Structures are given as structure tokens and as C-alpha cells.
Amino acid sequence: MPFGYLVFVICSCINVTYTRASQGLKARRLNHARDLLQRSHHLPDAVSRMVQDSALSPRQAYRYSATSSASEAAGERYQVAFTVKLSRKLVRQVRTRAQDAGLSLSEFVSRALSTLLTRRRGRG
Numbered sequence: 001m002p003f004g005y006l007v008f009v010i011c012s013c014i015n016v017t018y019t020r021a022s023q024g025l026k027a028r029r030l031n032h033a034r035d036l037l038q039r040s041h042h043l044p045d046a047v048s049r050m051v052q053d054s055a056l057s058p059r060q061a062y063r064y065s066a067t068s069s070a071s072e073a074a075g076e077r078y079q080v081a082f083t084v085k086l087s088r089k090l091v092r093q094v095r096t097r098a099q100d101a102g103l104s105l106s107e108f109v110s111r112a113l114s115t116l117l118t119r120r121r122g123r124g
Contacts (some may be wrong), residue, residue, distance in 0.1 A: 027080045029054060033061070033068040 020030070032054065036046040043065055050061035086094075098108035 024080050029056075029064050030068045031063040037065060037068060 003028070026083055027048075033046065036049050037043070040046050040049070042061075046065050047058060050056060050065060051058055054061065059082045094109065095105060100103050101108060103111070
């Protein structure tokens, strides 16, 4: 039975499992693809660079680039999770205001932070 054992060992070594990219990794790759497309304006160049930078296959890089350019044309921006610790009172207030405005919590907080960060500083 040594032959049967050898076949088992070879087959078990060949079996490779692949995991899907996390949402954060997908967002980083899509943002990178968008940045490359904005710099080069030529899809094949962006795909080549993406393959080098991200260790992706050309097919995967093309999909990220195509998805990024399509979503950019639609005005979408990919988002990533960002966790902060807030007081319970503040969380209740934010949730209530978002609900009153008819917005998701993410959209409400995004708008509030964008407004705060783009506001000019009033000093001097």
C-alpha cells in the first residue's frame, strides 16, 4: 500500500484554499485603482501597475479598475469602517438626528464630519 499513501500525500499537498478579500481590502484596492486611473487615464497602464503593486492577477486588476471607473462615473466613493468610542448620550443624539433627517447613520455622520472638516477656521 505505499502507492496509495503516496497518492494521498500528493493530493493533499495540491489542495489550496483561497479566501475572499475583506471589505477593507476591497476598498483599499478600489481606491488604489481609482487613483491609478486618475493619474494615467489609460486602463491598460493602470491594470499593469495594479498587478505590480497589489500582487493581483491581470483579470482581478482589470475588474477592480473597471469597477472603480464605473463607480467614479456614477459619483460613488468607497467607504471603510471607522470605529470611535462616544458617550451614550451623544450616540442617542446622533441616531435621533439621523433618523429625523431621514438619513442612514453613516450618511449623517459623513455629512457632519465633511462639513466640520471643510469649514474654515475663524482664527486670525
